[in-house]
Amino acid sequence: MGLDIRWPIGLMFSFVGALMTVYGFVTAGDAEMYHRSLDININIAWGIVLLVFGGLMLVLAMRSKGGGGPPGPK
């Protein structure tokens, strides 16, 4: 019943994480761009973190079968 908030959270962060990861790989050769993030390809690194977080939310949402949201039984 109702909308489990973990679905939108999971979907959004997986999507943004995927965007950042792909962008990170495409721009991996751009040393100048990543100089500002102290020569770390932060888009790949953080994109993967977001993907893992988003994925975890989706797994939790799937397993609970609609338990996490309103308006539940009153």
Next chain:
Amino acid sequence: MQVTLSWLDYLILLTYTGFVVGIGFALKKYMRSSSDFLTSGRSIPTWVTGLAFISANLGALELVGMAASGAKYGIITAHFYWVGAIPAMVFLAVFMMPFYYGSKARSVPEYLKMRFDERVRALNSISFAVMTVFASGISMNALAKLLHLLLGWNYHASLWICSAVVLVYVLKGGLTSAIYTEVLQFFMIVLGFAPVVYLGLKDVGGYGALTNALKSVAIDPSSVHLRDPGISYGPNAWTSAWHTLLSGPANNPMGVDWFAMVFGLGFVLSFGYWCTNFLVVQRAMAARNMTAARNTPLVAAVPKMLFPALVILPGMIAVALMTIPSKGYKIPAPILDNSAYERAMTAVAADAALPPEQAFKDISAAVGKKMDAQKVAALVRDYAAKPLAPEVFRDRLWNAVAEYDYDGVILSLVKRYCPPGLLGLALTGLLASFMSGMAGNVTAFNTVWTYDLYQAYLAPNKSDEHYMRMGQVITFVGILLSIACAYFASMYNNAMDIIQLVFAFVNAPLFATFLLGMFWSRTTGTGAFIGLLLGTATSGLVHALTISQGNLPGMKGGYLGVVHTFPSEMAQNFWLAIFAFIVCFGLTAGISLATARTKSDDELKGLVYSLTPKIKDESLAWYQRPAVLGTVLLAACVVLNLIFW
């Protein structure tokens, strides 16, 4: 201080906007009654209400302001969290939530009506309604200004578009929408800013190097223009939370004594905010059952306790970065207007032949700010050798200003460390917290208006459908009023300061009323009403008779004569709250004893501690019992204080 966004940054921003609007539409079909719309039908799980509870408090202005304080005062700022939040949140959960939730009140003012009478409710609901609209307007004005300065967006367009997004999702999904987007915003902020803090810390060389750098700053703050020359603190002034506080107001950067900090902030202001402000309490009231409601502030306390690492640490990193010349970092200076640049240009051109000290004086006067002597001298030298292009001149002059716009700290770090992609994520987090701040205020406003003002005084005994409609209409009106307040704030800066001051006056005595009301059945409506009114008047009076060092009588106090001078504005605020609380407490208690009770013990059942059966938690697992969780949290908070002693 402009930033250019790439397509990816825009895409991340649009994705977030799309999701929050989508959540509104997805929830629309569940909005069947006014209680679904205004109170979420009391149906939301604890972790969601808990994160929304903390998110409603973690507005964008707090994010910006705490980083600013981190730079200005150092770790002592963390007292706003460890002293000024956690104990009050635990108290709310363990002692007060049973009455708010158990009384079936739909709002904090409604509880006051049940406990006292209509007068107290009217006083509280009107001041709260006005306050939320202004709070939301102030923050929207800040947002639109920020988008204008940072991204070059049009002020009006930014204001109206962001408000429209909020309107759509609140109108569709009501309080549930607001709570859901607050949870989304919580993760956006944490996940958007954590990498910035990590990169900053790595850049200064880790926490050890950070504390070493801040030690040198504490001994001579003028070396990075943090204070006027001649001011010096103990070496751990920026890096210890208690040591420096206990050494007295003259020896800590905040200029506050420990009593004002512990009693003024930690008790009066903090309990007044966390335990009585409907904006946050409403989140807990939306929980699905009593246990969930009581545990809401406790769930919220966990991230709250750790937030200093996310919001205060960046300010400290910024100061440490300034001690390393090779990093080329400076906290941004206040924005100069065009006439200042023109005056400075004339002065620089004319002063080439003057002795450096004289030139420095002239140019400082022309700009109207404190300046860095070496940078000014270099500018005069270079300008005399060959006149600089206007943009180069502007840049260098702005760079030579030795005053800081501390509110720019957090964005200057985002700009420094974020490549496209991460930049979009961090800025979306910031934008999200502005928008959900507005949504939070509007959803609290529409509930108080509909139930405590409209239904109570203007149109009682109508159908639920009627109130649901009213809730939607007032949401629309609330957003329009917020926009009006935003324009008002953008036009009259001084007027806004006055309004914020009045709010501080109103809030200061409030907790005394609740404390006596909830724990002493003898407290009467007349006592509460007069105590609250005169408590508020006391804060106004204290403000009118005192001032803080460095301020002139006027807006900052002392307009009826100066009886006492506080070492800092912060100390003045804390002491003002202490006086207001004591007067409200004393008067409420005294007048209550002198007036007859109007409510019997039976009527006060469920509203007053001693007359309400204790909740039995034996059937719950230990990790679900509020008393156990609260104790664990307080212990953890003590440990944090000891670590950063």
